[in-house]
Amino acid sequence: MTYIPxxxxxxxxxxxxNPTPEALPADWCRPAAxxxxxxxxxxxxxxxxxxxxxxxxxxxxxxxxxxFALWESGRSAVLPGDGRADTLAHLGQRLDGVMxxxxxxxxxxxAPPAPQVLEAGAEALVLYTSGSTGEPLMQTKRFDQLxxxxxxxxxxxxxxxxxxxxxxxxxxxxxxxxxxxxxVCHGVALxxxxxxxxxxxxxxxxxxxxxxxxxxxxxxxxxxxxxxxxLDWPCPARIFSSGAPLAAxxxxxxxxxxxxxxxxxxxxxxxGGIAWRRQASxxxxxxxxxxxxxxxxARLELRSAFLEAPEQWWxxxxxxxxxxxxxxxxxRADRLIKLAGKRVSLTAIERxxxxxxxxxxxxxxxxxxxxxxxxxxxxxxxxxxxxxxPHTHAExxxxxxxxxxxxxxxxxxxxxPRYWRFVAELPTNAQGKLxxxxxxxxxxxxxxxxxxxxLGELNDGPNQRHVTLEVPERLAYLAGHFDDFPxxxxxxxxxxxxxxxxxxxxxxEGFQGVDRLKFQRPLxxxxxxxxxLERRRDSIHFxxxxxxxxxxxxxxxxxxxxxxxxxA
Amino acid sequence: MHETSQQLTLDLKRMIIEAxxxxxxxxxxxxxxxxxxxxxxxxxxxxxxxxxxxxxxRYGIKLxxxxxxxxxxxxxxxxxxxxxxxxxxx
Numbered sequence: 001m002t003y004i005p006x007x008x009x010x011x012x013x014x015x016x017x018n019p020t021p022e023a024l025p026a027d028w029c030r031p032a033a034x035x036x037x038x039x040x041x042x043x044x045x046x047x048x049x050x051x052x053x054x055x056x057x058x059x060x061x062x063x064x065x066x067x068f069a070l071w072e073s074g075r076s077a078v079l080p081g082d083g084r085a086d087t088l089a090h091l092g093q094r095l096d097g098v099m100x101x102x103x104x105x106x107x108x109x110x111a112p113p114a115p116q117v118l119e120a121g122a123e124a125l126v127l128y129t130s131g132s133t134g135e136p137l138m139q140t141k142r143f144d145q146l147x148x149x150x151x152x153x154x155x156x157x158x159x160x161x162x163x164x165x166x167x168x169x170x171x172x173x174x175x176x177x178x179x180x181x182x183x184v185c186h187g188v189a190l191x192x193x194x195x196x197x198x199x200x201x202x203x204x205x206x207x208x209x210x211x212x213x214x215x216x217x218x219x220x221x222x223x224x225x226x227x228x229x230x231l232d233w234p235c236p237a238r239i240f241s242s243g244a245p246l247a248a249x250x251x252x253x254x255x256x257x258x259x260x261x262x263x264x265x266x267x268x269x270x271x272g273g274i275a276w277r278r279q280a281s282x283x284x285x286x287x288x289x290x291x292x293x294x295x296x297x298a299r300l301e302l303r304s305a306f307l308e309a310p311e312q313w314w315x316x317x318x319x320x321x322x323x324x325x326x327x328x329x330x331x332r333a334d335r336l337i338k339l340a341g342k343r344v345s346l347t348a349i350e351r352x353x354x355x356x357x358x359x360x361x362x363x364x365x366x367x368x369x370x371x372x373x374x375x376x377x378x379x380x381x382x383x384x385x386x387x388x389x390p391h392t393h394a395e396x397x398x399x400x401x402x403x404x405x406x407x408x409x410x411x412x413x414x415x416x417p418r419y420w421r422f423v424a425e426l427p428t429n430a431q432g433k434l435x436x437x438x439x440x441x442x443x444x445x446x447x448x449x450x451x452x453x454x455l456g457e458l459n460d461g462p463n464q465r466h467v468t469l470e471v472p473e474r475l476a477y478l479a480g481h482f483d484d485f486p487x488x489x490x491x492x493x494x495x496x497x498x499x500x501x502x503x504x505x506x507x508x509e510g511f512q513g514v515d516r517l518k519f520q521r522p523l524x525x526x527x528x529x530x531x532x533l534e535r536r537r538d539s540i541h542f543x544x545x546x547x548x549x550x551x552x553x554x555x556x557x558x559x560x561x562x563x564x565x566x567x568a
Numbered sequence: 569m570h571e572t573s574q575q576l577t578l579d580l581k582r583m584i585i586e587a588x589x590x591x592x593x594x595x596x597x598x599x600x601x602x603x604x605x606x607x608x609x610x611x612x613x614x615x616x617x618x619x620x621x622x623x624x625x626r627y628g629i630k631l632x633x634x635x636x637x638x639x640x641x642x643x644x645x646x647x648x649x650x651x652x653x654x655x656x657x658x
């Protein structure tokens with residue numbers, strides 16, 4: 001039984017090459033028998049859009065057929081982390097298509113198109129994982145990343161003569177690699193889906209014993225730490241555990257109950273597998289072949305062919321300590337920074353902020369102004385429900401006061417955020433991350449007192465942008481205007497519209513003036529407002545509105561309107 | 569050139585807002601008698617350092633090294649104004 005990489009479509013190997021033991025029940029998935037189901041899916045997909053397709057199917061066999069049909073037709077599969085209706089609906093509407101549970105009826109007479117070659121550099125998967133901020137993050141995987149990891153696993157723990165029983169969801173990277181793709185590459189039978197519970201797992205193990213084949217069990221700490229003693233366990237050949245470290249005591253107990261070595265894999269969605277250990281031998285982790293490890297500032301860093309950028313060092317959020325031949329894992333790095341000589345835990349402040357009911361998410365950053373060489377101050381980006389967002393100076397002040405008071409009992413004064421950015425959602429880039437550019441933009445008004453405070457941007461099609469802005473109290477243009485009734489001068493509003501348009505659409509050339517300019521309402525400091533920009537053939541329309549109503553609107557005329565898309 | 573006490577009070581409020589980059593605070597929001605540190609405006613030890621620098625820069629005031637002294641002077645806007653009125657050299 002040979003190992004075949006994904007790019008060579010191992011599910012298409014002749015079934016005679018790897019005969020599945022006859023004695024296994026029919027509800028085991030035999031990879032070589034998937035051909036006709038894959039072809040049926042491909043016939044159905046013929047007149048459908050290319051691109052990214054949502055795939056959620058808890059049954060391994062149906063999942064495999066749909067997945068391989070997507071791949072053979074040049075599409076990529078988006079695997080949601082859970083099957084909740086609103087998750088699927090939410091993701092589905094952003095994608096090119098949604099795979100139904102079962103193959104819709106298609107005329108069987110028509111031959112499916114020739115399968116496409118699986119390019120190593122093509123996108124195979126899009127996975128979702130919860131990031132450090134708690135918001136789901138999107139992670140793409142190319143075929144070469146998956147194959148690199150499958151190849152390493154195949155060389156370390158070959159599946160020759162074994163079948164797979166999985167207790168782990170294949171909608172996540174570990175369950176997909178270990179429970180589905182590894183057995184498919186080896187051409188061995190697999191079962192899962194219904195194997196989450198120990199009773200089902202015991203039955204599957206018994207089925208394999210009856211068929212006289214070895215079993216590799218794919219499990220996780222959730223299950224291995226809750227093994228009932230009363231069941232009769234036919235011994236698997238090996239047990240894999242991943243998702244979280246298994247407590248030493250649970251590892252010992254699982255090994256003794258199941259009579260097999262428990263191999264733990266340490267990894268993450270972003271990195272794939274990083275290292276392994278068997279606690280019966282050592283609590284330290286050994287890097288997988290091809291994974292380079294270093295420890296920098298107590299943080300684990302790695303380089304491997306499983307990463308999206310294999311040549312770059314990737315920093316894990318985990319603390320580590322080097323040991324001969326590997327590393328010892330500490331806790332998750334707590335994001336400690338030093339302010340005024342005091343250790344400040346960003347995680348702790350974020351946790352305390354999110355404990356408030358109207359705060360859905362909080363992200364703290366160190367904010368340093370360019371001109372000052374000081375160590376900076378803490379800024380907090382606070383995600384709130386729409387109706388809790390402040391709209392005026394008084395509301396904003398009351399809210400930041402409330403948050404400071406809430407934090408004050410548990411944190412040093414210097415650890416209290418000085419700059420607050422209240423947003424409806426975290427401004428993220430195409431990868432779903434709050435990147436440096438967005439962070440800098442959120443606090444850019446601090447180092448330039450002519451700028452509005454930027455609080456995020458929504459694209460509504462290629463030609464419309466909704467930019468959320470706030471008028472900083474320290475805006476330069478407010479000074480000396482009317483001391484008792486400060487307002488933003490109209491010309492400044494037009495300037496902001498021009499600048500934001502350049503950011504959203506690219507730099508337009510040859511400004512020719514503003515038409516239909518109206519200033520309907522004065523704009524006071526502290527006001528939260530929304531700038532809507534609409535790109536037309538020869539002009540960009542803008543309208544600035546707040547909860548009070550419309551403040552200004554007009555048409556910016558340019559000789560040449562930018563056609564690019566600068567911001568995400 | 570002598571400013572009125574009222575003008576100096578406003579100037580000091582603006583100085584604090586500017587130097588400490590207080591975002592949600594306008595001069596009207598600061599009570600001249602209320603404590604600047606702790607419960608009141610919520611200033612902290614970094615701010616005390618910044619204010620010291622600012623007072624020197626704007627009014628030529630050199631503060632004593634003793635922390636106790638500093639804290640007294642920075643107790644409120646009114647205390648700060650009294651300090652500036654007696655110790656300023658510009």
